[in-house]
Amino acid sequence: MPTVEELFAPPPEVAAHPAVAAMTRLCDDMIGPHAPAADDPARGVDPAHPRALAAAGLLSVRVPATEGGLGASQRVDVETVELLAGTCGATWFVVTQHRNPQGDSTSPIKGLHADAYRHGPAAARHRPGLAAATTLTGIAVAHIRRPGPPAVRAEPAPGGGWRFTGTADWCTGWGITDLTMIAATTTTGRFVFALVPTAPRPGLRVGTPAPLAVMGGTRTVGLQLDGMTVDAEEVLLDVDAAAWIAADAVRTADTRPATLGLLRRVLVELERLGLRRDRPDTVDTASVLGERAAALRDEAHALLIDVPAGQRVPERIRLRGEIAELTVRSANALVAARSGSATLLTSPEQRWVREAMFHLVQGQTDVIRRAQLAAFAG
Numbered sequence: 399m400p401t402v403e404e405l406f407a408p409p410p411e412v413a414a415h416p417a418v419a420a421m422t423r424l425c426d427d428m429i430g431p432h433a434p435a436a437d438d439p440a441r442g443v444d445p446a447h448p449r450a451l452a453a454a455g456l457l458s459v460r461v462p463a464t465e466g467g468l469g470a471s472q473r474v475d476v477e478t479v480e481l482l483a484g485t486c487g488a489t490w491f492v493v494t495q496h497r498n499p500q501g502d503s504t505s506p507i508k509g510l511h512a513d514a515y516r517h518g519p520a521a522a523r524h525r526p527g528l529a530a531a532t533t534l535t536g537i538a539v540a541h542i543r544r545p546g547p548p549a550v551r552a553e554p555a556p557g558g559g560w561r562f563t564g565t566a567d568w569c570t571g572w573g574i575t576d577l578t579m580i581a582a583t584t585t586t587g588r589f590v591f592a593l594v595p596t597a598p599r600p601g602l603r604v605g606t607p608a609p610l611a612v613m614g615g616t617r618t619v620g621l622q623l624d625g626m627t628v629d630a631e632e633v634l635l636d637v638d639a640a641a642w643i644a645a646d647a648v649r650t651a652d653t654r655p656a657t658l659g660l661l662r663r664v665l666v667e668l669e670r671l672g673l674r675r676d677r678p679d680t681v682d683t684a685s686v687l688g689e690r691a692a693a694l695r696d697e698a699h700a701l702l703i704d705v706p707a708g709q710r711v712p713e714r715i716r717l718r719g720e721i722a723e724l725t726v727r728s729a730n731a732l733v734a735a736r737s738g739s740a741t742l743l744t745s746p747e748q749r750w751v752r753e754a755m756f757h758l759v760q761g762q763t764d765v766i767r768r769a770q771l772a773a774f775a776g
C-alpha cells in the first residue's frame with residue numbers, strides 16, 4: 399500500500415522541475431525554520447523571505463521567460479504553492495496577494511467579457527515589475543464582493559483621476575509590499591482598481607495590524623479612505639462591476655492549491671507520527687484520510703488545470719467545500735494523535751489547525767460558504 403507521501407507525490411517531471419527544487423530548498427532552509435515566528439504577531443513574516451521567493455522566480459512561475467518569469471506549466475505552479483502553503487501559511491498568504499495584480503484576476507475577465515474592462519496607465523508602467531515580482535503587491539478588494547452599498551466609493555476627481563472614500567477591511571502585507579491594489583465602486587456600475595504605493599498618503603488612514611488568531615504575522619490592516627486622491631496614472635484597471643463579479647465567481651469556485659498543500663502536509667505528518675510512535679491505528683487513519691484527500695486533490699487539479707474556467711462550476715464549488723472540511727478534520731485528527739503537547743505554541747499542530755480554519759474564509763463567497771456548511775453537515 400502506498401504511503402501518504404507517495405499518494406501526494408507529484409509526477410516525476412513536476413518533481414524534477416527547477417522551480418519545485420528551488421521551492422523545496424527555500425522551504426527547508428529558510429521559510430520552514432521561520433514558520434513559528436512568521437505566525438507570531440510580535441515577530442511576523444520576515445520581509446526578506448517574499449523577496450527571496452521573488453528572486454528565485456517563485457512568484458512568477460507561469461510568467462513567460464521573456465517577461466522575467468520561469469515559463470513553467472500550471473501543474474508546476476500548483477506544486478510550488480502546495481509546498482509553500484504546507485510549510486508556512488503566513489509567508490504563503492503574504493505572497494499570494496501578488497498574483498491578483500499580476501494577472502490572475504484579469505484573465506477570467508478577458509475570457510468572459512472582452513469589452514468590459516479597460517487597463518489604466520499603471521498596467522503598462524508596472525507590468526515588468528509585477529511580472530518578475532521585483533515590485534511586490536498587496537490587495538484590498540474583498541469588500542467589492544459584498545452586496546449592498548459599496549464599502550469604498552470612487553468619485554471622479556476634478557482634473558482627472560478619482561477620489562476614494564470608505565473602508566477596506568482587509569489588506570495583508572502592509573509594510574512588506576511595495577504597492578497595494580485598492581478597489582472602489584463608481585456610481586456608474588464599474589470597479590476601479592488603483593495601484594498605489596504601500597505608504598501613508600493624504601486621505602489614507604492605515605489601521606494597526608488586526609489582532610488575528612491566525613495569520614497574525616502577515617501585517618494585515620484595515621484601510622480608511624477619506625477622499626484619497628488616485629491619480630489617473632495610478633489606475634490599473636477599470637471594469638464593469640457585474641463582469642468582475644461573474645469572473646470572480648468563476649475564479650473563487652476552484653479549490654485553492656494552498657489548501658491542498660496544508661491538507662497534504664498534515665496527513666503526511668499524521669502518518670509520520672503514527673510510525674514514530676508505533677501506533678498502527680494512527681497510520682491507518684492517515685491512510686484512510688490520505689486516500690480520500692488524494693482522490694479529491696486529483697479532481698481539483700483536473701478541474702483547475704484541464705477543464706476550461708467557467709465549466710463545471712457547481713462541481714468545483716462542491717469540491718472546494720469538501721476539501722476545506724477535510725482539511726479542518728485532518729488537522730484536528732493530527733491534534734488528537736499528538737495529544738496535549740499539540741496545543742503548545744511551540745508545536746506546529748495547533749498552528750495547522752488555525753490555518754485550516756483560515757482556509758475556510760480566504761476568498762470565501764456566499765456559494766462557497768454554503769458548500770462548506772453542506773460539507774460540515776455531511
Ligand SMILES: Cc1cc2nc3c(=O)[nH]c(=O)nc-3n(C[C@H](O)[C@H](O)[C@H](O)COP(=O)(O)OP(=O)(O)OC[C@H]3O[C@@H](n4cnc5c(N)ncnc54)[C@H](O)[C@@H]3O)c2cc1C
Pocket residue numbers: 495536537538539540541543544545567568569570571610612613618759760761762763764767
Ligand atoms: C486574516 C485575513 C486577511 C485577509 N487579507 C485580505 C487581503 O489582503 N485583501 C483582501 O482583499 N481580502 C483579504 N481578506 C478577506 C478575505 O478574502 C475575506 O475574508 C473573504 O473574502 C470573506 O469576506 P468577508 O470577510 O468580508 O466576509 P463577509 O462580508 O461576511 O462576506 C463573505 C462573502 O459572503 C457574501 N455575502 C456577504 N453578505 C451577503 C449577503 N447579504 N447576501 C449574499 N451574499 C453575501 C459575499 O460574497 C462575501 O464575499 C482577508 C481575510 C482575513 C481573515
